[in-house]
Amino acid sequence: MKANGTLYENVARRISGLIESGTWRAGDRIPSVRALSRELEVSISTTLEAYRLLEDQGFIDTKPQSGHYVKARCSADAAQRPRVARPPQDPTSVSVNELVMTILSEGHDPETVPLGAALPNPALLPARKLQRKISAVLRRRPEITCTYGMTAGDPELRTQIARRAVTAGCTLDKDEIVTTTGAQEALNLCLGATCKPGSLVAVESPIFYGILQMIEARALRAIEVATDAGEGISLAALDSVIKKNRISAVICMPNFNNPLGSLMPDEKKKDLVRLLGARGVPLIEDDIYGEIPHGLARPRAAKSYDTKDLVLWCSSFSKTLSPGCRVGWVSGGRFARAIEELKFASTLATNTLSQAAIAEFLAHGGYDHHLRGLRRAAAHQVGSVIQAVRRSFPAGTRIASPAGGFLVWVELPPDKDSLKLHRMAARAGISIAPGPIFSPRRRFRNCLRLSAFFWNERVDRAIDVLGQLAQRA
């Protein structure tokens, strides 16, 4: 049991573990609240909270006057999860730009159902509260727009980030942190600090297309490493890749890989950091969804196991507070100074007002309270999308069981073509992210990623339509 969640979260995790391991299967009735309270020696109210959370997460259904039942999506049928890809382990140049730009432009069209790009749902973000913080900063520091911020970032924001890092198991000095124009810039600067043109970067397979675009823009080469939809990148495959190639950096999302939603267990994170540390290979850890576990406490960062200053830990506030502010950060270890220099050459400094307002929000805005709501919403919406897919998509479709974030990875039967589905869906006013943009080799032809940032009847219907289209894709 994880020590750093609240009690009801730990109870919920224990139960979900039993479900995921197959101890309890779809349709099973789980113990009553009273029975479980006795069994675990916790209060009735704690158990009730845990059951509510499990409901939000889509693990169980509550039937009035009857009891609590394991839902279909959560049955431990591993055969229904997307398969681990076994990519060829040789380097490749990268080019996914054109398709990505198309998908992004669809995302800005209000007529389109936005299941493609990972655009946060404004209704889930604390717009008014952030607005009040912006106004407060402007009142207190009217000249804040009139100066360049420091290249390394707003000192108060860096302090707040260092404080919050403790919840991910990290003890950071604020001087190691550089704020950036979103996590995108953070990752990009990390590549600049660790690689030279032509360098080899090992990436998860599948991996966020934005990272592939950076690799392309910097004229680097990528090697794909097999990644499991449950536990993340394969360490055996990574080890073999590192032994056979001169790898300049590994980019990884141990917490809720985009698109898989996988969560690497803590012990595996430790092994990952040790494996790379032993060979002096920097790990660029993209932790942008780290604050959005599905109801449980924030997972540790791989950075927390870094004893050699070789982990470059990146995240942002774009998915949790404000995408428009473009505020991210990186704790760069031994590369911190190089990152700061590259940032100067790239964008000089980050927006002063946005940084100060976010610092204020972190200090006095009820960020943790907000995150709790966001996590429940993520669990609920991801569960809903998964149910809708299960209901509508062709037989043989496999679906990932994300442990955090707002994304759902779907594997269609092998003969299906997600690029074709993307075109058909676009004509039907629905945006999706086809699998090949998540791979330098354009693998995952029969996969797609759905965003669960939005959940309403329109989305529900759109997934029905997608399911019908998928029959013909």
Add this chain to the structure above:
Amino acid sequence: MKANGTLYENVARRISGLIESGTWRAGDRIPSVRALSRELEVSISTTLEAYRLLEDQGFIDTKPQSGHYVKARCSADAAQRPRVARPPQDPTSVSVNELVMTILSEGHDPETVPLGAALPNPALLPARKLQRKISAVLRRRPEITCTYGMTAGDPELRTQIARRAVTAGCTLDKDEIVTTTGAQEALNLCLGATCKPGSLVAVESPIFYGILQMIEARALRAIEVATDAGEGISLAALDSVIKKNRISAVICMPNFNNPLGSLMPDEKKKDLVRLLGARGVPLIEDDIYGEIPHGLARPRAAKSYDTKDLVLWCSSFSKTLSPGCRVGWVSGGRFARAIEELKFASTLATNTLSQAAIAEFLAHGGYDHHLRGLRRAAAHQVGSVIQAVRRSFPAGTRIASPAGGFLVWVELPPDKDSLKLHRMAARAGISIAPGPIFSPRRRFRNCLRLSAFFWNERVDRAIDVLGQLAQRA
């Protein structure tokens, strides 16, 4: 006479031309207001305005009851101008990072007299007005922080930029414009769109160190091209460089080169664009100071002569409205799409609130009125700094006569060492920008750049101190 200034500006320019050409020399009494009005057939009030402007610009002194006299700084003694550097015309790798970062950190120390980095003076920027625009946008669009902006930028801001481009002689479609995180990102993306690692870039000599840092970060190589403190880059030298090398791009500041303040005449701009166009070489035009001529109308952009879509025109609002907002832009010609893709990989999108507030300011904020005041301040403060240098610095010192912007380039006698002076000045609490950071080969050892963004007694005294230190440098 330039056609697109107001009448009094044209009168002022005519007189300053006579002074610069040596027709009127230091100490000469120039015609009375009445006499000149008759001579030029303009009203008394127009001539009075022109004389006030010339005073602001530091060309003339007005002695009550006596008349108007040419000031010392403006004597046409070309021998007192900084010499044109004749750099060796072979490529070089670039490395100026460390020194630049030191100078920048000095700029954020409130104890230091800020004559180093080109940090705008908050007192010259319309903080309150911009703040009201920010508040208005937040009221009207409370969710603006909750969405990613489009990668290409806020449509309204792009429209406003396209409208203003007319004053620089350019007719742009807003769809050619990509907004960026300051001009720094704009220039950096332009290098990405035109060059590959190892590519050769021709740069002015001297040139803004930030550009050299981008070249370094992208593993490009630079060739320095002789640049005149009056009229900008030497076309003969550039032509020879292009004939002898495969140049992927030329970066140039035709309007008010940083650090020289030079202004390329319109005919020369036309020739520059033609020269590069004939060989298919892209011109990256850094126009960040284009809106700050010393009292006269905004000069044309080289982009206005671009018939082949080969000029990438970059600027920002950092020197005129808000450095903290980090909003710049580029009109990328045939590279516009590539720039947009690179921007996605670099920072994804620009801050939504800042873009909307600046669009609002351009549309309804009295930007032109504000610019008139800023231009007068620039002329006045640059004139004041030049006078102070002339008074305090060692014999044999040469000073550029900037036609716009807030920067003053100073050439000490050949035996002086500006790196030594930088260290001595730092100990005395004064920041300066030593010459070698403006050159990939660390030339200009006996030169320095002074910022004139601030002018007060403290700055005046600091320049006295610098002058004394320079004797020993």
